[in-house]
Amino acid sequence: MRLSRRQFLKSSAVLGLGAAMAPTIFDGAATAVASEPGGAGLDRRTLILVQMAGGNDGLNTVVPYSDGRYYDLRPNVALSGSDVIPLDGHVAFHPSMGPFKELWDEGALAVVEGVGYANPPFSHFQAMDIWRTADPEGKGPYGWLGPYLDAARDDTQSPFLGLAVGRRLPLELMSPTVAVPVVESVSSYRVLTTRLAPEAAALRTHALASLYRQAPRTMPHTGLLDSTLAAARASSDDLREAEEAYTPAVEYPSSRLADGLKILAEAIDGGLGVRVGHVSLGGFDTHAGQQRAHERLLETLSQALRAFFLDLKAHGRDRDVLVMTWTEFGRRARANASGGTDHGSATPMFLLGTPVRGGLYGQRPSLSNLDDGNLRFTTDFRSVYTTVLEDWLGIPADAVFGRQRFERLPFLAAL
Numbered sequence: 001m002r003l004s005r006r007q008f009l010k011s012s013a014v015l016g017l018g019a020a021m022a023p024t025i026f027d028g029a030a031t032a033v034a035s036e037p038g039g040a041g042l043d044r045r046t047l048i049l050v051q052m053a054g055g056n057d058g059l060n061t062v063v064p065y066s067d068g069r070y071y072d073l074r075p076n077v078a079l080s081g082s083d084v085i086p087l088d089g090h091v092a093f094h095p096s097m098g099p100f101k102e103l104w105d106e107g108a109l110a111v112v113e114g115v116g117y118a119n120p121p122f123s124h125f126q127a128m129d130i131w132r133t134a135d136p137e138g139k140g141p142y143g144w145l146g147p148y149l150d151a152a153r154d155d156t157q158s159p160f161l162g163l164a165v166g167r168r169l170p171l172e173l174m175s176p177t178v179a180v181p182v183v184e185s186v187s188s189y190r191v192l193t194t195r196l197a198p199e200a201a202a203l204r205t206h207a208l209a210s211l212y213r214q215a216p217r218t219m220p221h222t223g224l225l226d227s228t229l230a231a232a233r234a235s236s237d238d239l240r241e242a243e244e245a246y247t248p249a250v251e252y253p254s255s256r257l258a259d260g261l262k263i264l265a266e267a268i269d270g271g272l273g274v275r276v277g278h279v280s281l282g283g284f285d286t287h288a289g290q291q292r293a294h295e296r297l298l299e300t301l302s303q304a305l306r307a308f309f310l311d312l313k314a315h316g317r318d319r320d321v322l323v324m325t326w327t328e329f330g331r332r333a334r335a336n337a338s339g340g341t342d343h344g345s346a347t348p349m350f351l352l353g354t355p356v357r358g359g360l361y362g363q364r365p366s367l368s369n370l371d372d373g374n375l376r377f378t379t380d381f382r383s384v385y386t387t388v389l390e391d392w393l394g395i396p397a398d399a400v401f402g403r404q405r406f407e408r409l410p411f412l413a414a415l
Helices: 005-019 025-035 039-044 068-073 098-105 124-133 146-152 198-213 222-245 256-269 290-314 381-393
Strands: 046-052 109-116 162-165 276-281 321-326 347-352 359-361
Touching: 046 256, 046 290, 046 381, 098 109, 098 290, 109 381, 162 256, 222 256, 256 276, 256 290, 276 290, 290 321, 321 381, 347 381
Parallel strands: 046 276, 046 321, 109 359, 162 276
Antiparallel strands: 109 347, 321 347
């Protein structure tokens, strides 16, 4: 776990800027969670976010194989109707998504079609910020799950309220009060010291603690800074112990995504108090030679998530975990001349797990009524967020959206 001075100053600047802008609804969120009917079980619920980074081609993921316009628009990348995995008479999964079809058949997979928002920017960074902050302008100082983490902090002192597997903290988990651990691997998650002078490790750690303590007491995030180093040291030991005590019930496939999901499974089963986890799979920016690359990506995604689900189920934790995928945008309806697809708009989202009521949700975008070559979104992504916030995490959506209201979708079973 390496935190450079540049990274520290950058993250501190973001938090400092956000402090003056933090909405007062953060204060009411904790009360709402604590008073939620049946809230005794909320402290066991975990949301796992899986980012499909790069912009996934939804039309070749949930394929409208019965629509002739699909083949007219993309003759060089369209999937044959004889190869896809039908879900009904209209749509099918990509042929590499057999593990997802197994989840579908078990009623543990929901597909929300046509997800997006008005006036998408078609820029990776802008679009990711919009999804991560739930702000159509992408200018929110905190992540859309920040209010939930801030509220949950009052229930537990666990340093693992949020857990990001990767190299950097995803914006959606940024909170004004909660330091979220970022873990690339269990073995590397520790306060690093130099191998040239191992005898100085204690002195270096002491110096780092002194640096944290020098923050003025009047700073709005002093409490967060005070807790960060202590939490890092304690959480390193906890995570290592959870890994040592854990025996996977399945053989995870060989991929970084599967490795990350296994870390999350270890932390969940180890009782580390994870409320929100995050892991990502990159490579979905398929401008050229899409067919083979997309096949590998969807195979990696579906195999890893199927293994994760089965592992949780074998350990009796499947009822406690909801998985949600997201990607910054879809691809254009018409393929390009390079055998790929360019930045587009609406795209499907997947919700999976035992808490899910499987099926298709939302409205399928029309291929005959495009918006300058792009699919018109039919489901606002904030409707999915609203459903997850209120029906799974037990926090009112106005903690994130204020007075804006978005339709809730019935993809969660009665719990």
